Amino acid sequence: MILASLVTGAMVMLAVSAWQLRRGRESFKTPALLSIVVLLPASALALAVGSHLGVIETTYQPMKIAAAEAQWETCQPCSFSLFQIGGGANDEDPTKIIEVPHLLSLLATGTWDGEVVGLNELQAQDVAEYGPGDYVPNVFIQYWSMRVMAYLGTLVFLFSAWGAWLAFRRKLPTSRVFLFLATWAVPLPYLMNTAGWMLTENGRQPWIVQGLMKTADGVSASVSATELIISLSAFFLVYVVLIVLDVVLMLRYGRRDLAAPDEEVERDRAPALTY
Amino acid sequence: MNLADLWFVIVAVFWTGFFVLEGFDFGVGALHSVVGRSETERRVAINTIGPFWDGNEVWLVVGGAAIFAAFPAWYATWFSAAYLAVLLLLVALIVRGLSFEWRGRGRGDQWRWSWSLCLTLGSVVAPTVLGIALGDLLAGLPINGDGVFTGSFWDLFTGFGLWTGLTVLLLCLLHGSTFLTLRTTDDVRRRAQRYGRILGIIVLVAVAVFAVWMVVIAQPGVVSYVLLALAVLGTLAASIGLLRHRDGLAFIASTIAIAATVGSLFASLYPDVLVSSTSSANSLTVAGSASGDYALTVMTIVAAVCFPIVLLYQGYTYVVFRHRIAGPAPQAGHSPETGAVAPSE
Numbered sequence: 001m002i003l004a005s006l007v008t009g010a011m012v013m014l015a016v017s018a019w020q021l022r023r024g025r026e027s028f029k030t031p032a033l034l035s036i037v038v039l040l041p042a043s044a045l046a047l048a049v050g051s052h053l054g055v056i057e058t059t060y061q062p063m064k065i066a067a068a069e070a071q072w073e074t075c076q077p078c079s080f081s082l083f084q085i086g087g088g089a090n091d092e093d094p095t096k097i098i099e100v101p102h103l104l105s106l107l108a109t110g111t112w113d114g115e116v117v118g119l120n121e122l123q124a125q126d127v128a129e130y131g132p133g134d135y136v137p138n139v140f141i142q143y144w145s146m147r148v149m150a151y152l153g154t155l156v157f158l159f160s161a162w163g164a165w166l167a168f169r170r171k172l173p174t175s176r177v178f179l180f181l182a183t184w185a186v187p188l189p190y191l192m193n194t195a196g197w198m199l200t201e202n203g204r205q206p207w208i209v210q211g212l213m214k215t216a217d218g219v220s221a222s223v224s225a226t227e228l229i230i231s232l233s234a235f236f237l238v239y240v241v242l243i244v245l246d247v248v249l250m251l252r253y254g255r256r257d258l259a260a261p262d263e264e265v266e267r268d269r270a271p272a273l274t275y
Numbered sequence: 276m277n278l279a280d281l282w283f284v285i286v287a288v289f290w291t292g293f294f295v296l297e298g299f300d301f302g303v304g305a306l307h308s309v310v311g312r313s314e315t316e317r318r319v320a321i322n323t324i325g326p327f328w329d330g331n332e333v334w335l336v337v338g339g340a341a342i343f344a345a346f347p348a349w350y351a352t353w354f355s356a357a358y359l360a361v362l363l364l365l366v367a368l369i370v371r372g373l374s375f376e377w378r379g380r381g382r383g384d385q386w387r388w389s390w391s392l393c394l395t396l397g398s399v400v401a402p403t404v405l406g407i408a409l410g411d412l413l414a415g416l417p418i419n420g421d422g423v424f425t426g427s428f429w430d431l432f433t434g435f436g437l438w439t440g441l442t443v444l445l446l447c448l449l450h451g452s453t454f455l456t457l458r459t460t461d462d463v464r465r466r467a468q469r470y471g472r473i474l475g476i477i478v479l480v481a482v483a484v485f486a487v488w489m490v491v492i493a494q495p496g497v498v499s500y501v502l503l504a505l506a507v508l509g510t511l512a513a514s515i516g517l518l519r520h521r522d523g524l525a526f527i528a529s530t531i532a533i534a535a536t537v538g539s540l541f542a543s544l545y546p547d548v549l550v551s552s553t554s555s556a557n558s559l560t561v562a563g564s565a566s567g568d569y570a571l572t573v574m575t576i577v578a579a580v581c582f583p584i585v586l587l588y589q590g591y592t593y594v595v596f597r598h599r600i601a602g603p604a605p606q607a608g609h610s611p612e613t614g615a616v617a618p619s620e
Binding site for chain 1: 359
């Protein structure tokens with residue numbers, strides 16, 4: 001979470017600096033450099049921690065990992081598919097488009113030839129342990145949120161490596177292509193974080209506390225469906241309005257030039273009304 | 276005293292602390308358009324609570340979280356029963372919180388006017404909803420033998436609950452006036468004093484009725500009687516302080532009044548935490564709704580370590596921003612627009 005916040009913050013800062021640098025405002029060189037300095041290690045660590053968490057999840061929530069790969073049958077060694085068609089709704093075999101051999105074993109177990117237990121076998125294990133029921137999360141959401149998160153995470157890392165290389169060559173403020181892409185790359189960390197959140201929450205279903213309490217058992221007895229619809233609609237409405245206003249304000253403030261130094265001195269004299 | 280009782284006291288302290296702190300910033304938020312006639316004066320009023328309101332609001336989060344962790348059964352029944360009320364509270368707190376951050380960041384009178392409205396409404400709705408919810412604990416809600424709320428949204432509006440909501444709102448307004456009197460100068464201070472004096476009389480009536488009503492429905496013990504007496508005396512002393520231009524005394528008095536009022540609710544509630552109007556046998560109690568000993572022990576240790584640290588840094592912010600706030604000097608040439616760019620925290 002901390003790393004994801006750092007990545008998001010650095011990407012936003014980089015985007016604003018890039019927009020300003022494209023308009024020749026030299027004072028944004030330092031912030032651009034600073035965001036690269038934060039972004040490179042943060043995105044690299046995020047990938048490392050993410051893959052380590054994958055290994056931990058295989059032990060504690062194996063369903064989550066098997067579903068993220070739509071792996072219905074147990075495999076050893078396991079390959080990782082870049083794209084696939086089908087295989088989401090039931091246990092039909094998916095058409096895997098491009099497979100990278102051994103990669104799933106590596107991601108899920110940390111070893112070259114590790115075994116990943118398939119969804120069918122896990123389902124049978126859970127039925128034996130917790131009684132009859134469907135213990136497989138939505139595989140389609142799981143598979144694609146995993147892909148979106150991992151691909152965007154890698155993309156952000158490669159992008160920051162490119163930025164770091166440009167900075168090392170002292171070409172960061174003048175590389176038009178990089179600055180243009182940096183401005184428009186701002187949605188990436190948001191999509192990446194959302195996909196990661198969906199991966200972890202969806203992958204735990206039907207449990208709200210793994211192995212202890214099902215989501216269906218956590219529903220309040222006195223809260224009606226109508227009340228839930230009212231609250232969800234209200235929050236949806238509030239947040240849509242807030243997103244629009246927030247984007248407008250952030251664009252307006254992001255496009256401002258820095259205040260001239262003498263204005264700063266003036267402000268210090270009388271206590272400013274900040275709010 | 277066992278751990279469950281200790282945590283009931285801690286919960287009461289958190290909620291009382293919340294109303295003492297957030298009480299004045301609710302009051303300032305609700306009154307800012309009235310005590311400030313010009314744009315600068317309104318900003319002066321908002322800036323008296325600018326650095327504090329979000330820290331104060333954390334007390335509500337902690338108060339709710341303490342109930343969740345220490346009394347899960349109480350939390351489940353109370354918050355589920357008040358589902359739509361909690362929604363209303365959250366929306367009020369969201370638009371109120373945003374108005375601090377965004378009011379000075381947009382362009383035009385319409386923008387500022389809209390956020391001033393949000394600040395006023397949020398600051399009125401939030402304490403009222405919370406007051407009603409607290410009053411309901413004592414007045415009783417329809418709860419069956421499984422601890423499940425069986426009523427509808429409209430059952431939340433009990434007579435005593437509504438009166439508690441009104442009393443708490445009025446106390447927040449009085450508390451806000453004494454705070455503004457203490458923190459501002461010139462016209463804003465004079466207006467806050469004037470409104471505070473008028474409010475003092477109304478609050479006195481409200482608190483007196485609240486005290487009698489509580490005695491009638493709850494057969495409270497000695498602690499409650501002492502607290503109710505303090506609430507009435509505190510309100511009286513706040514009015515006298517405002518009349519005699521003793522700003523500090525008035526603020527301390529309104530602090531005692533609001534703290535004693537909220538405290539008396541919890542004192543009268545014990546040993547119940549949520550009264551059932553269906554049958555007294557269904558009422559949730561401190562002992563019956565508490566977590567296990569292990570959880571409570573861990574929480575006690577965590578609270579003993581963290582609470583003093585939080586108190587220290589929150590106290591420090593009040594020391595840093597202790598000076599009275601006046602508008603910018605006329606010759607400085609600040610327009611509200613340019614003054615808004617300064618970073619907030």
